[in-house]
Amino acid sequence: MAYNKKTGVVLAVLFTVFALLTAAFSLDLWGKPAPVKQLPLVNKELLKTETWRRSYADLVKDKEPLDDFDCYTCHEEGKKQVLKFDDKNQLVIPDEHKDVVMGHGTHGRNNNCFNCHIDDKLNELQTRDGRSLKFEESTQLCGSCHGPTLRDWEAGSHGRTSGYWNRALGPFKKQDCVNCHNPHSPKFPGRKPAPAPNHLRESSGGPEPTPIKD
Amino acid sequence: MDSQPNDTPTPAPPDMNRRGFLRTSAMFAAGAAALTASLKPLLQLKDFTSVDKFLQKYYKEMTPEDMEKVLKRIADDVERQYQVRPHVRDLKPMDGVEFVYALNLTRCIGCRKCVHACVKENNQSRSPEIQYIRVLKMPHGSLDVEKSEHNYSPEAVPEKGFFYMPVQCQQCRNPPCVKVCPVHATWQEKDGITVIDYDWCIGCRYCMAACPYGARHFNFTKPTIPADRLNPEMAYLGNRPRSMGVTEKCHFCVQRTRAGRYPACVEVCPAGARKFGNILDPESEVSKILSTKRVFIQLKEELGTSPRFFYYFDV
Numbered sequence: 001m002a003y004n005k006k007t008g009v010v011l012a013v014l015f016t017v018f019a020l021l022t023a024a025f026s027l028d029l030w031g032k033p034a035p036v037k038q039l040p041l042v043n044k045e046l047l048k049t050e051t052w053r054r055s056y057a058d059l060v061k062d063k064e065p066l067d068d069f070d071c072y073t074c075h076e077e078g079k080k081q082v083l084k085f086d087d088k089n090q091l092v093i094p095d096e097h098k099d100v101v102m103g104h105g106t107h108g109r110n111n112n113c114f115n116c117h118i119d120d121k122l123n124e125l126q127t128r129d130g131r132s133l134k135f136e137e138s139t140q141l142c143g144s145c146h147g148p149t150l151r152d153w154e155a156g157s158h159g160r161t162s163g164y165w166n167r168a169l170g171p172f173k174k175q176d177c178v179n180c181h182n183p184h185s186p187k188f189p190g191r192k193p194a195p196a197p198n199h200l201r202e203s204s205g206g207p208e209p210t211p212i213k214d
Numbered sequence: 215m216d217s218q219p220n221d222t223p224t225p226a227p228p229d230m231n232r233r234g235f236l237r238t239s240a241m242f243a244a245g246a247a248a249l250t251a252s253l254k255p256l257l258q259l260k261d262f263t264s265v266d267k268f269l270q271k272y273y274k275e276m277t278p279e280d281m282e283k284v285l286k287r288i289a290d291d292v293e294r295q296y297q298v299r300p301h302v303r304d305l306k307p308m309d310g311v312e313f314v315y316a317l318n319l320t321r322c323i324g325c326r327k328c329v330h331a332c333v334k335e336n337n338q339s340r341s342p343e344i345q346y347i348r349v350l351k352m353p354h355g356s357l358d359v360e361k362s363e364h365n366y367s368p369e370a371v372p373e374k375g376f377f378y379m380p381v382q383c384q385q386c387r388n389p390p391c392v393k394v395c396p397v398h399a400t401w402q403e404k405d406g407i408t409v410i411d412y413d414w415c416i417g418c419r420y421c422m423a424a425c426p427y428g429a430r431h432f433n434f435t436k437p438t439i440p441a442d443r444l445n446p447e448m449a450y451l452g453n454r455p456r457s458m459g460v461t462e463k464c465h466f467c468v469q470r471t472r473a474g475r476y477p478a479c480v481e482v483c484p485a486g487a488r489k490f491g492n493i494l495d496p497e498s499e500v501s502k503i504l505s506t507k508r509v510f511i512q513l514k515e516e517l518g519t520s521p522r523f524f525y526y527f528d529v
Contacts, residue, residue, distance in 0.1 A: 010236065014243050021247040025254050036435055039341045041443070042330045049331070049481045152528070156499030157318070157507060160486040162476060165498070166308075169474030180486065188485065190370030194326035197364065198343045 039198055046194045049162060051179040057136035058179070069135060071122035080120045083113060103185025116141060116183070142177040153177070264291075272398075273411040273451075281450070284413075288454055295455070296439070300446040302454060305472035307405035313466050313522065314406070314493040314500045317380060319510070320528040321487035324349055324371040324378030328479035328488065332382075335467060335478035336453040337445055339437030346464040347382045347479065348428065357510065382479075383408070383429035383464035384513060384521030391421035391430060400461075406522050407466050409451040417459035426514050430463045466490070493522075500524075 024030070059066055067073070074096065075081070084092040091111040093100055104110040118126045125133045127144035143150030152158035153174075160180065164170035177183070266287050271280055285302045292300045329347045338344040350362035354375050362379070372378065389408050392400055399414035400421060422430045436458040448454040449469035456462050467477035471490070480488045491498035503509070503526055512521040 006232070007235070010239060014239050018243050018246055021243075022250050025247075025250045036341055036438070038438070039343055041340060041440065042333070046327055046330050047334050047482070052484070155502040155506070156491075157316075157489060157503045158321075158486065158528075160483065161489075161499070162481040164474045165471070165476050165491045166474035175486070180484070188323060190372065191323070191325055192369060193324060193367065193371045194330050196326075196367045197329075197345055197348065 040195075042195060051160065051175055053179055053182065055136070055176045055178045056138065057176060060136055069123070075122055078120060081114075081122070082119075100184050101182075103187065104183070138178050138183065139176045142181075142183070267413060270413055272414060285450065288448075288450070292444075292448070292455060296441040296444050298441055298444050298446050300444075300448045300454075302448045302450065303469070304450040305452075305468055307403045307407070308472065310494055311492045312404075312406045312494050313385070313471060314491065314504070315385070315466070315523045316489040316500050316503045316507075316509075317523070317525050318485075318487040318489070318528060319377055319379060319525050321485040322349075322378045322380060322483075323485050323487075324351060324366070324373075324376075325484060327482050327484060328380060331478045331482035332464070334443060335445055335470070336465075337437075337439055337448075337455050338431075338462070339433060339435075339439065339456075340443070341438050342435060344431045344433070344437070344462065346429070346431070346462075347380050350379045350381060351376050352379055359513075379525065381427055381429075381513065382523070383466075384427050384519065384523040385464075385466060387520035387522065388518060390424040390426065390517075390519060394420040394424040396420065405472070407468060407471075408463075409465055409468065410460070410462060411451065412454070412456050412460045412462070415460040417461070419461060421461055425463075426517050426519065430461045432461050433458050 056066075056069060059069075084094075086092055090108060091102060091113070093102065102108065102111050114126075115128070116125055118124050118132065121132070123135070125135065125138060125141050127133065127141055129144060131140075131144075133141050139150070139153070143153075149158055156174070159177075160175040161172065162175075163172040165172075177186075181188075264287070266283075270276075270284060276284065281304050285304060289300050289302050292298065292302070326347075326349050329345050329349065332338070332346050333340070333344075336346065338346070348364050350359060350364055351366045351373070352358075352362045354377060359379075359381075366373075385406055385408055387402075387406070389402055392402055392408060395401075396418060397414060397416055399412075399416070400408060400410045402408045417432070419430075419432055422432060433456050437456055439455060444455075445453060447469055449472070452465055452468040467475075467479075471477055477488075477490055480490045489499050489503055491500040493500055493504070495501060504524060507526040508529070509524050509526040512519075512524060515521075
């Protein structure tokens with residue numbers, strides 16, 4: 001019975017081929033999926049929600065040392081302070097106050113310390129309409145010139161908010177002007193942005209920039 | 215193997231029969247190999263769907279007792295995978311609340327802190343990367359997204375001559391993604407948030423094709439989240455870890471906002487450009503912004519999606 005013998009041989013061969021293929025697939029001999037590239041994790045510093053500055057009001061609330069704000073450790077009480085200007089009418093900042101960078105307003109126009117400070121009462125601030133304010137009330141001082149911004153801040157459309165949008169459920173924190181703006185140079189400093197998005201299947205190197213079309 | 219077609223008696227001559235047999239056998243072998251190959255990806259499945267998860271009811275049909283069991287199952291799963299015991303809740307929309315988002319284009323400096331705060335809060339996959347927010351850098355004098363760039367990485371932002379427009383889920387009043395979902399795995403809740411039941415999603419990605427904002431993202435692989443970066447405060451419709459093969463998107467941080475808190479992107483924004491609140495409350499920030507500020511109505515408003523996400527300007 002040659003025919004049946006042949007059938008048996010062919011079936012055996014087929015069975016072997018099938019078994020080998022099964023083994024090959026099971027043992028993952030080829031066709032491996034592309035490995036998932038592990039992307040670097042973002043710096044945790046970027047996840048912080050604190051403001052980059054702390055206001056005087058924050059320091060008072062947290063009972064932190066306020067030595068830096070004690071003007072009369074160095075200055076004589078009751079004595080009127082006099083400003084020095086150079087021949088280009090630019091303010092000369094004394095070495096003791098070198099950390100102060102004057103950049104309030106363009107073209108150095110707002111360069112008189114005593115637009116906001118008081119020349120014979122250094123631990124208080126003054127508005128242009130003559131009110132004296134404590135350091136922790138500086139927001140009102142800013143608002144005496146920047147009226148629309150103060151209005152927006154009070155309405156909640158300017159400035160940072162955190163906590164609970166639903167005031168009935170929990171506390172709510174609104175930042176003061178000086179938590180985000182340095183009063184001596186209020187413009188936001190430029191900063192390095194957080195990493196750009198990666199491509200889904202990143203081949204090599206960083207993300208390719210998409211050119212801006214005209 | 216006994217039931218090969220050649221075993222059945224046929225009137226055809228023997229040589230024809232043998233050719234037919236060989237052809238059939240070859241086809242059978244190829245077919246069997248192909249079948250094995252097609253089943254091969256099953257070997258890569260590491261965590262099989264549990265019977266409980268498979269038999270789980272539809273979100274809207276679950277009783278509170280069912281939900282309790284499901285939340286426990288999710289917490290157990292998360293603990294097994296990440297060794298962190300999460301606090302999983304099912305938060306329902308509040309009465310008299312409709313959420314609206316307002317973003318100040320004058321203030322945004324393009325620092326992308328919101329992008330990463332969102333990833334952290336909402337347990338998105340780190341590799342491959344899924345981000346709900348895409349910040350577009352646009353040249354001044356244009357609102358054409360075709361001219362935007364999202365891969366910018368200069369030494370310092372903001373750059374002169376450009377403004378930045380973060381885009382995320384716009385929480386449309388008329389959401390195209392909900393209309394196309396064949397299994398109702400995504401729907402709009404009464405507080406305006408379009409949510410996804412990740413256990414009901416079949417991964418067809420119709421919603422991704424329908425969304426004009428590119429807000430929906432697909433888990434092509436199992437998401438990887440380092441255990442030390444897992445946010446254990448979770449919600450069923452919110453930031454619980456997703457599995458492979460489901461879509462996800464911004465849900466206004468339901469785990470925070472339905473508990474009364476601000477979303478993570480609002481709290482982290484260093485410029486105070488992001489504003490969030492209840493539009494039904496006339497005293498809320500967003501109500502005041504929408505009634506007093508210059509609002510560039512909505513992104514792609516001509517599509518009629520009617521987003522709850524508004525972009526506005528100062529001045």
